[in-house]
Amino acid sequence: ELVVPIYAKYFTKDEIDQLIEFYDTPVGKKVISQMPMVLQESMAAGERWGEELGARVLAELREEAANAARVDGFDLAAMLPALDDLPTGAKISREGPSEESEGIIGYEREFEAEVLEVFELGSSQVMFASTAVNLFASTTEAIRAVIGVAQQPPLEVREAMQEEGIQDVALEPLDLPVIGTTAAGWLVKIETAVVDFDMYILILAQGRVSAQVMAMGPSGKIALEDVISLARLMDQRIQSQVPVAAGQTGQASLVAAVKLLVEGEQLALQGSIPDAIAAYSEAQARDSTLTVSGSSWTALCWYGSLWGYAADVMTTCEEAVALVPEEGWIRNSRGVARALTGDTDGAIADFEAFVAWTSVDADREQRQGWIDALRAGTNPFTPDLLELLRKGVNPNSVVLAALLDEPLERLSGPWPRYPEMLRQAGIEGTVLLEFVIDTMGRVEEESIKILRSTNTAFEAPAREVIRQSLYSPGRVRGQAARVLVSQQIGFTIQREPDTERSRRQRPAVTGKREITPSPPTLVVTDSAAVDELPRLLASPPSQYPDSLRGVGIEGVVVLEFVIDTTGHAEPASITVIESPHPAFTDIAREAVLVSVYSPGRKDGVPVAARVRELLTFLNER
Known part of the structure; x- marks a missing residue:
């Protein structure tokens, strides 16, 4: 009765009578008996077609990404570690081009564990690793990126953790050996209520390229030496593509020159213009391969003008405009210098260029006011306005984030x-x-x-x-x-590792895992009671033994072992209390060894604890 209205919706009575007559024929009866198999096989064929199409699309996307990584004769993707460079157990989780800012072309490749929670990198247990290279316009800018990391800790990491509710994040600078032209790095220590992590961030420069390595793992389980080895591998591959600049006087001198240049910019910001000019000059004299960017020249042009040295820095203003004539802020800085040195027409031309360039109404209105004042024969740059501009507090003015006292949050x-x-x-x-x-x-x-x-x-x-x-x-x-x-x-799509399809494709897995204290109480190594019991945090799915699938054996394996203060099972402590079959025992032991637990705690301090764990094996069909 329920399906009659459905058929009546799509077929007339005569059509239904014809269908009944057809299904009474030998062919109709065969259709009824065979159609379920036809539909099933058709669906399987469609699924295979979809998988083949997906594979082709993925291959095309990878080829497109690889082509994007070939820039100015460089193959950025080839500079990064590949799967063959890592031990088995790792997989590429993400790969593709990236562009951090205008004029910087980058490529990145990220790795994660293929099955377990961690993969091995030398002696380290790594949960996640990211590698990236950036191609700059000059060697100077690549070195500058490293110096910037050395002077400014990666606060964005701390901010990202705090957004996740993690407040205990400590940043420690690393003392690194010589890698590439220069290198810098930080250790980020992350403490949570459940488990602690270490994250190493290294950046190096080689020619026009900077390379970054980031590796994260359980606290105490990741070694700096292994991360450095990965950085050295990238350095070697970059060197195979980066030609040595003709006339280069040495890596150390270029690094020293870039440091002087950065120091000069900071002096300009502080208003020490004569010292800033001297630092710029010394930097250029230190190494002939040093290239000063338009933004660097602009810093000296802008602050030199605001602090009363417009005539002294005019050549730096011209240098900046010659390098990046279309950049509005550079034209704006030269406009101020021109106005302060009596070049009214030149100042108006620069401010008009800025007005046409900017998309911020308040900035456009302010510069238009300066243009109107200059055309009326009035210099708008009074001592009060210059003071406000030096402080960056003019309500109608906008400052760059790099000039702030503290990073934005x-x-x-x-x-x-x-x-x-x-x-x-x-x-x-x-x-x-x-x-x-x-x-x-x-x-x-x-x-x-x-x-x-x-x-x-x-x-x-x-x-x-x-x-x-x-x-x-x-x-x-x-x-x-x-x-x-x-x-x-x-x-980024957060992919579920345990999809319905993956459950259908893999052998049946253990259904339940429970940790219970050894009777009568949970015993710790110092014989004192614990305030907080250990808990299972992460473990891979344990496969049902193929050898037992046909006979349908199921059961529970009970293991007793010690969880150390880092949340890992001590291998020598694992004891089998109960097991229905030796095949289950081996899988259960392996599952415990690769699992991560929260350690037991006494008075808030992690302590070793002896526990029993139950692993249930079900022959799901």
């Missing part, structure tokens, strides 16, 4: 909404945005600009994340300032 805001169509298609990507944060820490909505995106469908949710975010107010010398910020929003 995102205080609140939503997570990005993943476009459902892209999620279903398995497409990941990033959006790079530029925007202005006002003196209250709010984003000026009209200033939000998309600089680059891997897919236009990501742009609207990324823009919405920025629009609703609240930041700590930027400050320059203690005064609140509007800040120009660039931020990248990433869209």
Whole structure:
């Protein structure tokens, strides 16, 4: 009765009578008996076709990514470690081109454990590793990237952890041997209520290329030497592609020259203009291969003008414009220098170029005011205005994030909404945005600009994340300032490792794992009771032995062992209390050895604890 209305919806009575007559024929009866198998095999064929199509699409995407990694005669992908360079147990979790900012071309490759929670790297147990290379316009800029990391800790790591609710994050600089032209790095120690982690971040420069290695693993289980070995491998591969510059006077002299250049920029910011000019000159004299970027010349041009040395820094302003004539901020800086040295027409031309370039209404209005004043024969750059510009506190002015007293911190805001169509298609990507944060820490909505995106469908949710975010107010010398910020929003699909399809394809797995104290109480190595019992945090799926599948044996393996203070089972302590079959025993023992536990605690301090664990084996069909 339930299906009659359905048939009546799609067939007339005459058509149904004809169907009944057909199914009474030999062919109709065969259709009834064989159609389920036909449909089943058709679905299987469709699934195989989908898998083959997916493999072809994946191969095309990888080829496209590989082509994108070939730039200016360099093969960036070939500079990175491959799977063959790592022990078995690792897999590539992500790979592709990246572009951190304008003029910097990059490529990255990330690794994670293929089956277990960790993979081995030398003597280290690594949960996740990321490798990346960036190609800069010059060797100077590559070295500068390393010096920047050495002087400024990776606070974005701490901020990311804090957004996840993890507050105990410590940053320690690393004392590294010579790798590449120069190298720097940090150890990030992450403490959680459950388990602690170590993360090593290393960056090196070689020619125009900088390379970064990041490896994360359980605290105490990852060695710096193994991370350095990976960095040296990348350095060797970069050297095979990077030609030695003609006339280069030596790596040490170039590194010293770049450090002097950075010091000169900092002196300019502080208002010590004669010392800054001297540092720039000494840097150029130290190594003839040093290249000064347009932004570096602009720093001296801008602050030199604001501190009363416009005539002395005019040549640096011209150098900056010659290098990047289309950059609005560079033209703006030269405009101030020209106005202060009496070149009114030149100043107006530069400010007009800035007005045409900027997308921020407040900046456009301010420069237009300067243009109007200059045309009226009035110099708008009064001592009071110059003082405000030096402090970066003019409400209508915008400062760069690099000039702030402290890095900005995102205080609140939503997570990005993943476009459902892209999620279903398995497409990941990033959006790079530029925007202005006002003196209250709010984003000026009209200033939000998309600089680059891997897919236009990501742009609207990324823009919405920025629009609703609240930041700590930027400050320059203690005064609140509007800040120009660039931020990248990433869209990554969180894949479930235990999908329905994977459960169908793999042998049956253990269904339950429980930890119980050894009777009568949980015993620890110092014979004192524990305040907090150990808990199972992570373990790989344990496969049902193929040799027992046909006979249908099931059961529970009971193991007793000691969990040490790092949350791992001590191999020598594992004792089999009960097992229905030796084949189960071997799998259970291996599962315990690769599992991660929260250690037992006494008065908040991790202690070793003896436990019993039950592993249940079910012959699921």
